[in-house]
Amino acid sequence: MNEVARRPIGRFVPLIVFAALVAFFVVGLVWNQTHDARFVPSPLIDKPAPAFRLPKLEQPTQFVTKADLLGKPYLLNVFASWCFACGDEHPVLMAYRDKFGVPLIGYDYKDAPQDARAWLQRHGDPYHEVIADQSGDTAINFGVYGAPETYLIDAKGIIRYKHIGPLTPDVIAKELEPRIRELEDQGT
């Protein structure tokens, strides 16, 4: 009679196991659709940006440091003249440079300065300032592993957000602008 009590439930065990498996696969499929494995979340979010000292692209004898940029939030956009996706992103930056409400700093990544200058001359320069990291050593401290990448850094030099890959109007509206507004509201 123990058997009798157990039987109706036992009958459904395979179905439950099957349903659990299906649930696993569905979650896996949805996850793969919505997450690009190339985009690895940065461990530096909400941590201080690394200290840096890099020459300006246009005046290589002048240097910009992290301290110079403290006091107001800014966007740091990693780009390079050799980077294909940066070309896709470029018109978006041109369109939004004055709408962000914060300075857009270009970070020329592992590039020959003359190539970068020519690229900006040909396509237009969306940046308020461009700093050049020819060796890419500083970029490692930022956790850069490809271009384009965009960092939102607040007035205290904390990295608040990182986007890997080209910025699109959609990403800007959904991810970037709310965070910029938030910083403005906090006054940091």
Place this chain on the structure above:
Amino acid sequence: MKRLVAWLEPLSHRERRREAPSAQRWGEGSGLNRRAASCVPSPAPPGHPLPKGEGKNGLRHMRHVMAAVGVAFALAFSTGAFAIDPLPFQSTAQRERFQHLTSELRCMVCQDESLLASNADFAKQLRRQIFEMMQQGKSDKEIKDWLVARYSTFILYDPPLAPSTIALWFGTPAILLAGGIVVVVLLRRRTRPAGSIAEDLGDDW
């Protein structure tokens, strides 16, 4: 095969980029194409004299044979091949330590390759950084922590035990255990004394 190609062709991405200005980082298969293109056996240098008694076809045939022999040799010696950088190691032990460490680290750009095997610019740069840190006497753990602080634990091929990786570490054993329990329960039911078997008919799933 990737390893072999990287070994055969230690030319850096940057140099190749100069040859092909359209070289890109994201999204394109151009890296592979360029690699393949530069692996095509080069033709004999201009003015290379034809061996006596060899017609053009004979020479072409011989070239094929030589190419095949070359490939066979390359394959024979390719075990453990890696992208070569001219790094001045102090000792064989240090080189082996370097190779072991970089083989446990992921190249963030070509994510299925280790830092040791990858020929990407990113991997080259990190190899150089790791080499320099080793010269400064940093331990493997210090180097790994340094990388994890910048690139997250994703850069480690061996995931650490953390709340986010519990399912990864114990999920498979848990499923195996559950399956084992089901099998044991089913087997016990089937080997019950003959008297109860009749009762059980119809309950078979």
